[in-house]
Amino acid sequence: MVESILESLKTAGKKLTKPRKALLEILESSPLPITAAEVYARLRKGRHAIDLVTVYRNLAMLQELGLVNPVGLHEGQMRYEVCHGREHHHHIQCRGCGLIVDLLLCPIKKLTDLVERQTKFAIEGHALEFVGWCPQCR
Amino acid sequence: MVESILESLKTAGKKLTKPRKALLEILESSPLPITAAEVYARLRKGRHAIDLVTVYRNLAMLQELGLVNPVGLHEGQMRYEVCHGREHHHHIQCRGCGLIVDLLLCPIKKLTDLVERQTKFAIEGHALEFVGWCPQCR
DNA sequence: TCCTAATTGCAACTGAGCTGCATTTAGCAC
DNA sequence: GTGCTAAATGCAGCTCAGTTGCAATTAGGA
Incomplete structure (x- = not known):
């Protein structure tokens, strides 16, 4: 544990x-x-x-x-x-079989600043998910 | 209509x-x-x-x-x-009052290619949502 | 060991969304 | 306009994720 x-x-x-x-x-x-x-x-x-x-x-x-x-x-x-x-990361899921794979990347930090300036929101979090077809199902 | x-x-x-x-x-x-x-x-x-x-x-x-x-x-x-x-766009929602604002940007295209190469998935779509506090609620 | 706040299990509930089926309707051919 | 048929609708009842209220149990500090 x-x-x-x-x-x-x-x-x-x-x-x-x-x-x-x-x-x-x-x-x-x-x-x-x-x-x-x-x-x-x-x-x-x-x-x-x-x-x-x-x-x-x-x-x-x-x-x-x-x-x-x-x-x-x-x-x-x-x-x-x-x-x-x-690490902070995101996911991709297959439309066919539901397989989920971790993505070890997050290019959102710069974008967050931009969005904060643009909207005057105080951003607390974000969600980024991809969907598609995995090698087996495509 | x-x-x-x-x-x-x-x-x-x-x-x-x-x-x-x-x-x-x-x-x-x-x-x-x-x-x-x-x-x-x-x-x-x-x-x-x-x-x-x-x-x-x-x-x-x-x-x-x-x-x-x-x-x-x-x-x-x-x-x-x-x-x-x-335009293809994303959203930001306030944790306090639920207000939703459109974001007229999407920097994900380059990223999609990268993820496709990395995972061998055929990417069909993505979701990008921010949450935070709007000017009234922050 | 005792005590109390935190936690659990049960049962009943809520709320989003779906399914089966009989009835209705759009819109095409005449 | 009339008749026809596939598409669409409304109703009732269901499923499934997640929540709430409450009485009974338990961890862990005094």
């Missing part, structure tokens, strides 16, 4: 319960963003069945603490990935 | 029914992306009440024909805007 996450939880006055520990292990072991339902399913397969509501509540809490990233690929459900030790 | 839309519908063998005409008028008169529920509500206020299902089905069809653009701001529902006569 990643130390920095445990510390952040402690600092925020959060308890390290069994369900929470099991959920964090699933999240950390997932190489790509994962849905709440998938987390729930994997927990059921293992011997750590926890309620789906608990999954949702924990994901929301972890997101609020900035420990997990929501990834919205417009599939009708959200995905989540742990932030720890990962 | 925009001619090019009517032509596209005819070419695709789609009928120009009263509900469809009313929906198109609402869409065309909306300066910013609008949700299905909002379309439905405006139609009810006017004298052209149509079923919410009809709204969904028409939006899906128009999207398939490439006549409207889906805008996913992760609000828990989709928004739609007519493409006709509009």
